[in-house]
Amino acid sequence: MTVLRFLALGAAVGALVALTTVPASAHAMLQSATPADGAVLDAPPSEVTLDFNEPVVAALGAVRVYNSDEARVDRGEVRGGEDGTVLRVPLARDAGEGTHVVTWRVASGDGHPVNGAFVFSVGSEGTADGTFIAQLLAGGDDTGLQAAAAALRWLLYAAVLLAGGGLAFLVLVHDRRKDERARLVRVVTVASVVGAVTTLLGVGVQGALVTGLGAGSFLNPQVFGEVAGSTYGASAAVRLAGLALLVVAAAGLWRPWATITGLVGAFLALGSFVLTGHTATTEPRWVAVGANLAHTLAAGAWFGGLILLLLALRRRKLSDDAVGGGRLVARFSAMATLAVVAVSVAGGALAWTQVRAVRALTSSAYGWTLLVKVALVGAILAVAGYNRSRLVPAIAGSGRGVTGGPDAPSAAWGTLRSTVRTEIVAIGAVLLVTAVLVNLVPARTAAGVTGIFSTTVPMGEDMLNVTVDPNRAGVNEFHLYLLSPTGQPVDVAGDLTVQLSQPALGIAPIEREPSVAGPGHWTFAGPELAIPGRWTVEVSAPVDRFSDAAASFGLDVNP
Incomplete structure (x- = not known):
């Protein structure tokens, strides 16, 4: 697989991601606002306050x-609180x-953009254009940008893993064979440049x-400065520095200074990815950062090494160097085993x-997407296990005169090249799933495992x-909001009723009538759960x- 073919594959898969991706889900949540959504005030407020959960x-x-x-009636400035949760x-x-x-739009602690909107009235509800209100409440159509972001993430992951893992392979x-060194080094260089360009596009x-x-804000210095000051910007800066190195x-491999600089x-x-995303807001922090760092470094060694190994094996097959190919495969197998x-x-x-x-796996989009990724990785591990147990020993025997049998060196060479290609394509699919996964609400949050449901x-x-x-378990506070398709509060003709039951334990429905907290907003608190x-x-x-x-849903209450 040449560099140009790999980049063409990247463009094709990126297009697939762009066509299949879904808009990002929220990570930070708006807990309350003053004035509240749907509130009717006697006089205009002096400010609007937004309180987030992080x-x-x-x-x-x-x-x-x-x-x-x-017409806009805000003064165009936003004041933040000391802990960053209040605007x-x-x-x-x-x-x-x-x-x-x-209408609001912020970046959550993990760098993901989050947006929303709500309404309040002064004196009485006005007669603003319903279409205009609906457009504001919808928060704008970011589908194209979300698709572009997902496609860029896929290409970014592939390029950086190839650059970093390829350098580790070299x-x-x-073994520094002269007739293939230049080509392999060029792959690492091109991947580094692609990674850098993709990083800059991602910032935009x-x-x-x-x-x-x-898209008109791509070259806006003020917007660039906003991103640079976030965890996303810090991650991009570290990545660009690493790719430059x-x-x-x-250009100087394999001199001592170049070896150290390259590593x-x-x-x-590779480590820049842990500075933003879910890892940035996950506790315990040391577990999340350590696991993500090890996972990314190992994936780079595996993916980048596989691509360069395939290129090197093709060259050695053409030059009939079975002994050199066997030794190269054996050395890579040792590194790949540690990576796996x-x-x-x-x-x-x-x-x-x-x-x-476990319940979070099947009750959230994140959980189902993670299961798809695990299934793909399981298939890759099966192929890698077959390579190591059957093909690598056969090819390593090329220099010892081993012949004959289904696992003879001549047959094993062709099979290994096919299985390596399969691994590369499958890992590319894993990166595609990851590009979607990192922009979904973590399963623990979506299922209410670690906090508010x-x-x-x-x-x-x-x-x-x-x-x-x-x-x-204990006293909980319920907030219920009934909204129209355009996001406006909906009043009902009578009392709203909530029934809570736990069939598994034979707990019959406990009925409550929440009190009205505002237009389309009801609340109650108690020890029912x-x-x-x-x-x-x-x-x-x-x-x-x-x-x-009527509406119904399942609620998993934590101990």
Whole structure:
């Protein structure tokens, strides 16, 4: 597989990701706002306050407030609290009466962009254009940018793993054969350059997503500065430094200074991924960072080494150097074995930090996507095990005059090249799944394993959002929001009813009528969820004199 073919494959797979990816899910959550969603005030507030469940980064234009005349009434500045979880936005004195729409867009602690919107009214609900309000509440269409971000992530992972792992192969495995050195070094150099370009493009896309200013903000210095100050920017800076060292080192291999510089560059480039993403906000931090770092370094050695091994074997097959090929395969097999063990152990630890409970695997998009990744890795390990146990010994026997049999060197050579290609393609598929996985809400969060539970389910023609805090056995606080398809609060014709039951333990439905906290907003608190386990929650409300709307979902209460 030549470099150009690999890049062509990258473009094709990137296009596939762009066509199949879904918009990113939120990581930080808006816990409360003042004024509250759907509130009706007697007088205009002096500011809007947003309270998140974790520190967030407010980028350029992070919070905007529009009145019924579709004019912005915020002062264009965002003030953050000391711990980074609270944002305050001063409003103009002439904000006016009627319906106001607050739209916000921030970067969560793990670097992922998060956005949302809500409404409040002053005096009485205004008569703003419904289409305009719907567009603001939808938060803009980021589908194209999200797809571009996912495709760039795939190409970035592939390029950096090839550059860092390829350098490790050249230093630790390759025998410095002159007629193939230049080609292998060129692969590492090209991969490093592709990784650097992709990193810079990723910074631009991240800025567009965080600020909501679209592709036109790619060259905006202020937007670039916003991204540079985040965990995403720190990760990109370290990666660019590592890739630059790889390019310099590749030009001087195998001199002592170049060897050291190259290994340092590979460590920085591959290790940069732990500085942002889920790892940045996962506890215990040392487990998450350590597992992610080991996982990434090992994956690079495996993936980059495989590609360079395939190129080297093709050259040696053409020159009929069975002895040299056998020795090269044996040396790589030793490094690959360590990499496989590290990938498996570190991957298991990393999965635990993001899942925490078996139920989270089958109750979240993250869990199902992780299972797909595990299945792919399992298939790759089976192929790698066959290579090591059957093909590598046969090829290593090339220099000892071994002939005949189904595993004879001549037959094993062709089979090994095919299985190595299979491994490379399969690892590419794993990277594709990873490019989607890293932008999903961790399973532990989505399933409420480690904190507040939140879900949104259909209820008639509307959507019901429910949060349960702290989602542990004992006293819990429920908040229920009923929203129209455009995101506006929905009132019902009578009382909203909540029934809580745990069929497995024979606990019959416990019925509660939440109190009204605002338009389309109900709340109640109590010890109903005193027993941990799987509860069934059923919500119903009359939509008119003759019919009800209902919704139900499962709730796993933590001990």
